[in-house]
Amino acid sequence: MGKADQNKKRKMENLLNNAFDLFTSKGINKTSIADIVEKAGVAKGTFYLYFKDKYDVKNRLIAHKSSLLFMEAYEALKKANLTAFEDRLIFIMDYVLDKLAANKGLLSFIYKDLSWAVFKRTLTSPSITTEVDFEAAYKKMLDESGYEFNDPEVMLFLIIELVGSTGYSSIMYEDPVSLDELKPHLEETVRSIIRQHIKQ
Amino acid sequence: MGKADQNKKRKMENLLNNAFDLFTSKGINKTSIADIVEKAGVAKGTFYLYFKDKYDVKNRLIAHKSSLLFMEAYEALKKANLTAFEDRLIFIMDYVLDKLAANKGLLSFIYKDLSWAVFKRTLTSPSITTEVDFEAAYKKMLDESGYEFNDPEVMLFLIIELVGSTGYSSIMYEDPVSLDELKPHLEETVRSIIRQHIKQ
Amino acid sequence: MGKADQNKKRKMENLLNNAFDLFTSKGINKTSIADIVEKAGVAKGTFYLYFKDKYDVKNRLIAHKSSLLFMEAYEALKKANLTAFEDRLIFIMDYVLDKLAANKGLLSFIYKDLSWAVFKRTLTSPSITTEVDFEAAYKKMLDESGYEFNDPEVMLFLIIELVGSTGYSSIMYEDPVSLDELKPHLEETVRSIIRQHIKQ
Amino acid sequence: MGKADQNKKRKMENLLNNAFDLFTSKGINKTSIADIVEKAGVAKGTFYLYFKDKYDVKNRLIAHKSSLLFMEAYEALKKANLTAFEDRLIFIMDYVLDKLAANKGLLSFIYKDLSWAVFKRTLTSPSITTEVDFEAAYKKMLDESGYEFNDPEVMLFLIIELVGSTGYSSIMYEDPVSLDELKPHLEETVRSIIRQHIKQ
């Protein structure tokens, strides 16, 4: 990578990070491009050298940040020495939920537009900075489980949507229950979902 | 209700309905107050006699339309002659999913900001026009089920969030599967959720 | 006309006049909407209540000002007691050329985009303020001439385009000759054009 | 001409040609310098090594392209074996009108700012690429006519402005008549103009 390219990448990350801070603190709608460039210390025109508009930034950030989060969870899992497939997924779920509970800005930012479509693209394609790929990690976990599964993708979809949407409500509003109260219910339901997808 | 009050209510409903049409057809962000009042045939100032701003309208509509949808499903259920509790919930789930699939504008409008908090307020308090109450209906179904449940509210929460978020993805993007392919998975999972909440 | 309507018309004329001053002094391209509203003493948004954009203003002004100019010439003609058709047209030509020579801002403003199409619309439809119609005047002159003409519209077209474009160059650049030197040539040519359209 | 100079000239022509394509296809106002350099495949800064701004390019192009057009007409005339002066001018007029009718982009580009001043400079001074000179050609035609003329320059001026401005309207808008309908009128008028300038 040439010096110029590196410089370019630094400028882009600078913009991304500052945009992320603003998005998570005051929300996307209330963040203007003027805000972003001012915080990043560059001229307005510079923004348009790197991004099409605000939503271009948003999409890249969602992909990027989600990817980081899941890979972080996966790295933690590797150190946790869990062997059972169910336990491993539960571990990841807990890890992600705890992280999001500790960073509500990130949660509300990711959640608003994290469709499965975006999510999958995220997991599949290595993002700007990470050279990783959660899809491969998931596949590895499936292989190491000792089972065969029907529709493993749908299984993951059900789990992520369930955990994501209930987790959002619990963390943001403690409604209808707090995250701690929610977790046992979730754990049981996730185990059910896994079992009902095991091929007999 | 006096004549003046009736007139006021009519004006308000006129604005609500026209706003709803615009919200579901072109989206909330791209709908301006100017659009709403023009379509409704009233002056701009009049809008502010009835609503604080666009989001005031939005919140009332979400509550109202969600309520209608669930009560419609419940009315249909009454004609369906189903007795088993599981079957009855599945029926409602199917009914709602099919309605939303047939009206994607409504789906994306409701979904974007339908937190459990809003939803619960909806179900509990009779809205502007309906004099009904889905919470009472749900309670009745629980009573008639012949079972006792642990945390019935959490149970409903899990089901609604799961069905809502996976349904959204399937209907809007057919990703990762179409609604028809999703339904069997959902049905099985919902039954699991119900069973794990039955008090032994 | 109601009081409100009158007020509205005054506001519009205020904007038109100020825009005209700017257009003729600094040119259309260098005149911004910000300039216009500042000079007119109204808010930016007000501009858009009356006009689509800068070019909307321009078109209305061209029509309006051209119309005024020709009708002024026609009014002067009526006082001049000329009877011969050729002399009358020459009179109008001279009048218009002298006016434009005395007001180069108006000339360059009108000339740039005064296509025959715009001109004809102008002459035909009474404009914002004038209730007059040069086309009718021209027709009257034809009737009173005692001749019959082949293609009188084309005849007028030839004269106007010839006089307009040569006049522009003479007045603005004195190139290749001054207006005074040009006039005899023009007069002779215009008389030729008229004669060649007289029906035998 | 040195190798370096040749290279410089090639770069310049590359920019001119690409600018011309853009000017005639999308118009001058909507063509940005970014567009030009992108199409030409050079860097933005390079543009400023050769031209002051967009209007510098425009002026050079108008002169260049007009010159080409007239010399092309003159070359065609030489092959046409016409002897009468009137016929020869009419031939050139028709040739130019037909060319412009076939290339409306060129017409609207040339016309907008083709003042007589620019035109004369064009005819007189050999341009960037052509080593020709329409003024000399016109003088030769006058000499070969067998007549003497009063103010031959004004005569040409009248003809060019008349033909140019009426031709523009006919070609671009077919208003008030099509080019084919216009031509006989023009021919007759042009012959009149010539005759009235013949010295007795």
Add this chain to the structure above:
DNA sequence: TATGAATGAGGGTTCATTCAT
């Protein structure tokens, strides 16, 4: 109550021009 003309801050976007490499 109802109106709708007027406001003006604020948004997004473009683009000619510069200058360090």
Add this chain to the structure above:
DNA sequence: CATGAATGAACCCTCATTCAT
């Protein structure tokens, strides 16, 4: 000579909100 990233002033336009009628 050539580059092209960076600049930032300038632009157009939208729109929620107010208030005199």
